[in-house]
Amino acid sequence: MLEFLLDPYNYLFWIFISLILIVSITILWKAFSIYIQFAYINAKVEAIGNPFLIEKDLNLLIESKNINEFIDTLNSNKDFNIDGNNSNEIHISLDNNYVITLNKTKKDSSKKIKDFYNLLYEKHDLYYLKIILKNKLKNETININKQNITKKKINQLIEQIVESDKDKIPEILVKYGFNNKIKYIIQT
Numbered sequence: 001m002l003e004f005l006l007d008p009y010n011y012l013f014w015i016f017i018s019l020i021l022i023v024s025i026t027i028l029w030k031a032f033s034i035y036i037q038f039a040y041i042n043a044k045v046e047a048i049g050n051p052f053l054i055e056k057d058l059n060l061l062i063e064s065k066n067i068n069e070f071i072d073t074l075n076s077n078k079d080f081n082i083d084g085n086n087s088n089e090i091h092i093s094l095d096n097n098y099v100i101t102l103n104k105t106k107k108d109s110s111k112k113i114k115d116f117y118n119l120l121y122e123k124h125d126l127y128y129l130k131i132i133l134k135n136k137l138k139n140e141t142i143n144i145n146k147q148n149i150t151k152k153k154i155n156q157l158i159e160q161i162v163e164s165d166k167d168k169i170p171e172i173l174v175k176y177g178f179n180n181k182i183k184y185i186i187q188t
Contacts, residue, residue, distance in 0.1 A: 060073050071090065097124050133169070170182055
């Protein structure tokens with residue numbers, strides 16, 4: 001029977017070989033199909049690159065004599081459009097560029113990873129929430145660019161924190177889903 005099946009002049013041999021090929025391709029396709037859908041976005045992100053990792057560019061930034069030279073050095077790298085007159089304005093401008101880059105990659109990405117980008121945006125926004133909470137608890141001035149905040153819910157939370165008294169902050173945070181233990185943490 002095995003000789004009959006392995007005879008290349010028999011049509012069952014070619015059906016057997018075709019079946020093996022189809023099963024093999026299906027198994028390989030399932031393994032690589034996850035990666036194939038991200039090939040374009042990965043190539044695009046790689047093309048953007050990270051200019052701060054190049055030692056030559058880092059040395060140029062370190063050797064900047066003033067803020068204008070620092071900004072010009074940053075803007076000479078692709079995809080940067082930095083402006084500002086002090087470190088806070090430059091930081092806000094860098095954050096704007098980060099959000100723009102996230103928006104570009106999200107637009108080109110598969111709809112299946114929408115939750116991933118939502119988490120990235122939320123992490124970015126929580127950084128600003130942390131800064132605002134620290135400033136509010138220390139009674140320092142709060143100057144933050146609200147256009148960098150991408151989530152409406154966090155933007156509303158930040159507005160309520162800025163407008164409220166220091167002692168009402170724990171109640172506001174609990175209302176937005178933070179743990180009740182936040183009251184004890186903030187009071188200490």
